[in-house]
Amino acid sequence: MKNDRQEGGLWCHEVLADLADYVDGELDDARRAQVEAHVAACDNCARFGGAYGEMVASVSRAAPDVPDQVADRLRRALDEQLG
Amino acid sequence: MSGEGQELTDETLLERVAARDRHAFDVLVARHQASLFRFVRGLCRSEADAEDSLQETFVTLWRRGTRDDAAPIEHARGYLFQVARHAAFRRGRRRAAEPATFEGERTLAQLGAEAGWGQAEVNPERYAQYRESADALARALARLREDEREVLVLRDVEGLSGDETAEALGLSRAAMKSRLHRARLRLMAELREVAP
Ligand SMILES: [Zn+2]
Numbered sequence: 001m002k003n004d005r006q007e008g009g010l011w012c013h014e015v016l017a018d019l020a021d022y023v024d025g026e027l028d029d030a031r032r033a034q035v036e037a038h039v040a041a042c043d044n045c046a047r048f049g050g051a052y053g054e055m056v057a058s059v060s061r062a063a064p065d066v067p068d069q070v071a072d073r074l075r076r077a078l079d080e081q082l083g
Numbered sequence: 084m085s086g087e088g089q090e091l092t093d094e095t096l097l098e099r100v101a102a103r104d105r106h107a108f109d110v111l112v113a114r115h116q117a118s119l120f121r122f123v124r125g126l127c128r129s130e131a132d133a134e135d136s137l138q139e140t141f142v143t144l145w146r147r148g149t150r151d152d153a154a155p156i157e158h159a160r161g162y163l164f165q166v167a168r169h170a171a172f173r174r175g176r177r178r179a180a181e182p183a184t185f186e187g188e189r190t191l192a193q194l195g196a197e198a199g200w201g202q203a204e205v206n207p208e209r210y211a212q213y214r215e216s217a218d219a220l221a222r223a224l225a226r227l228r229e230d231e232r233e234v235l236v237l238r239d240v241e242g243l244s245g246d247e248t249a250e251a252l253g254l255s256r257a258a259m260k261s262r263l264h265r266a267r268l269r270l271m272a273e274l275r276e277v278a279p
Binding site: 003019024026047055057059081 | 105108112116117120121134137141142145191192195196198199200201203205206209210211213214216217220224235239242245260263264267268270271274
């Protein structure tokens with residue numbers, strides 16, 4: 001990784017590897033604190049980590065509802081097949 | 084759908100389904116039909132195949148749930164998505180399988196670089212704009228490989244837990260997490276080509 005640097009006891013490539021667990025709240029407290037110390041001192045990881053988190057949050061809103069006709073046909077099919 | 088039963092957990096509803104409670108079953112259908120339909124729609128070649136897969140999923144749930152000799156279903160959502168995925172695959176994939184790559188899987192550092200690590204234009208402000216831009220996200224999602232798209236759709240679009248996602252895909256939790264992270268980086272890379 002170009003410009004890989006060590007801050008807060010972690011290298012950028014280690015922060016990159018931990019991003020998913022960070023965003024999903026699955027890091028233990030000590031590791032989480034290290035990631036946050038790194039990000040506070042590293043512009044590249046702050047920008048990239050922030051973008052990653054925003055993207056994950058955006059994706060969760062991209063869910064359209066089921067069309068009414070599909071729901072109606074499902075109900076009829078279930079009534080037929082299950083009695 | 085009348086309001087009764089809405090507050091019950093999936094697991095409680097499943098216990099009632101085991102006692103052939105059709106109303107409990109209908110609550111499960113109403114609760115999960117939209118996310119299951121979106122999921123199979125992304126896997127199937129046609130809307131008709133997606134609808135058939137959706138119907139088959141719930142029929143399977145009822146038959147399995149009411150069988151006296153079957154082991155109980157522990158996690159309804161993980162189970163439902165697993166059944167839906169198999170139903171969709173039996174009807175044929177949306178695209179031919181990806182050609183084998185001989186260069187091997189890309190490293191995380193490579194994926195990070197392609198996603199724009201270190202580039203000024205990859206910043207939180209830009210990516211926050213996709214919140215209002217479902218079309219751009221859908222276009223970028225459609226450009227992912229199937230194995231990338233399905234883990235991302237289950238976990239991030241439909242909001243399944245890590246365990247449910249792993250169960251639906253038949254993966255260990257560690258394998259699911261690795262695939263999810265790589266898929267998110269791939270989506271970031273695709274979004275660089277799609278304006279918010
Ligand atoms: Zn860094």
